[in-house]
């Protein structure tokens with residue numbers, strides 16, 4: 001059978017998706033491959049299809065223990081003999097499976113990485129013919145990525161230990177250039193055939209919403225959009241998941257929750273309830289979602305900002321796998337930055353890694369504050385050059401809010417950073433500009449600088465808004481640190497000299513003035 005026959009007979013499809021044919025061709029020629037395809041791009045088929053054609057067993061290394069059974073069941077239904085080995089098996093079952101694999105009963109064997117270097121498994125591998133090793137979710141090997149799994153570090157050792165090294169492939173949906181490089185090096189891919197099919201998901205509508213009352217926003221959204229359809233709401237902490245779950249249940253919505261503090265049966269039950277449409281909405285921490293293949297998720301709302309762009313892209317990317325129009329909405333509040341920094345500070349990372357985490361977080365903060373095209377922002381992050389200046393299909397491109405010229409305000413902010421010798425963070429800069437008499441300002445003598453009090457008429461939020469936008473556009477640099485310091489960049493002078501004008505949404509600045517007035 002040729003690949004088209006196999007595609008039709010086993011998988012029931014007539015055509016390949018982008019990138020699949022190239023990777024499958026590579027695998028069939030005995031080459032290593034690297035497949036970077038967006039969520040829903042059809043990565044699994046790239047190694048499942050050759051497994052049918054090639055002699056021997058294809059080993060698939062996957063971190064998704066809870067999904068292995070489903071994947072294996074659906075392969076068996078299609079007529080492709082598959083099985084899995086993971087910690088859910090007892091010893092007897094484990095031994096039986098090994099025997100069956102040895103007896104040639106299977107074409108595909110899924111295995112969890114922590115099982116690879118057991119003696120018993122190595123012995124098995126030495127006694128069978130392996131056609132291909134597929135490393136799924138390969139980004140989990142990178143310590144710098146958002147989903148590092150220490151067990152993935154066992155993969156290189158396993159591959160090196162093999163007397164005969166079969167072709168190896170790595171597959172993932174999210175990887176920056178640096179992470180791609182790391183995947184190749186660590187897994188030891190040899191001149192791989194690569195297919196990087198791009199990160200654009202044209203059916204996803206990206207939007208950032210700045211609201212104080214997130215709950216009201218969500219209520220309003222759920223009542224007026226995709227009323228019958230499924231969606232995911234991600235929160236940063238278990239506590240937020242629980243409280244939002246309670247509030248939405250009280251309002252009569254069909255919701256379930258999912259977080260790491262629940263026992264595995266409850267988690268599985270809630271996950272199934274969402275996947276099989278018994279519940280419309282799942283409220284979850286980032287523990288939920290990897291490998292979930294629910295095609296008709298119509299919206300992913302982030303109630304809090306996640307930790308970086310890759311995490312955001314992957315979580316938001318769980319919407320619209322079927323290619324239908326879907327929403328990816330990030331609810332932004334500056335308080336979320338504090339939450340994420342707190343998580344970084346309490347994670348005991350090396351200082352080098354902490355710096356990277358702060359840098360990555362800053363990129364996402366910039367995403368939340370940019371008024372440029374959000375899709376292009378994402379594509380640029382992953383190293384793609386966007387084809388157009390505007391996608392005309394994201395919250396920013398379609399935003400009709402009135403813009404006002406804030407060039408003078410921007411100049412004042414930049415001057416203040418300069419006059420205070422690029423030694424302070426945003427809060428201090430704002431205090432200086434607004435003429436604060438706080439002890440800290442007076443102690444540092446900052447009431448003596450020429451920019452002291454030159455924005456006394458503005459409220460804190462407005463100055464912050466403008467400064468954050470300047471950062472998102474590269475006119476201010478923020479150091480990657482627990483207490484980040486603002487610095488000028490090579491481009492700051494374009495604004496200081498008036499060469500470039502800066503605009504901002506009027507409502508974001510004015511509303512804050514009103515709030516402050518009403519408080520007084």
Ligand code: ADP
Pocket residue numbers: 013014015016017020037038039040041042043044045173293
């Ligand atoms: P991911 O890249 O996210 O792992 P999957 O491998 O789960 O994606 O595939 C996503 C969906 O696309 C699945 O439902 C799969 O059956 C389907 N699919 C894969 N290849 C094709 C194809 N050539 N034509 C149509 N649908 C496909």
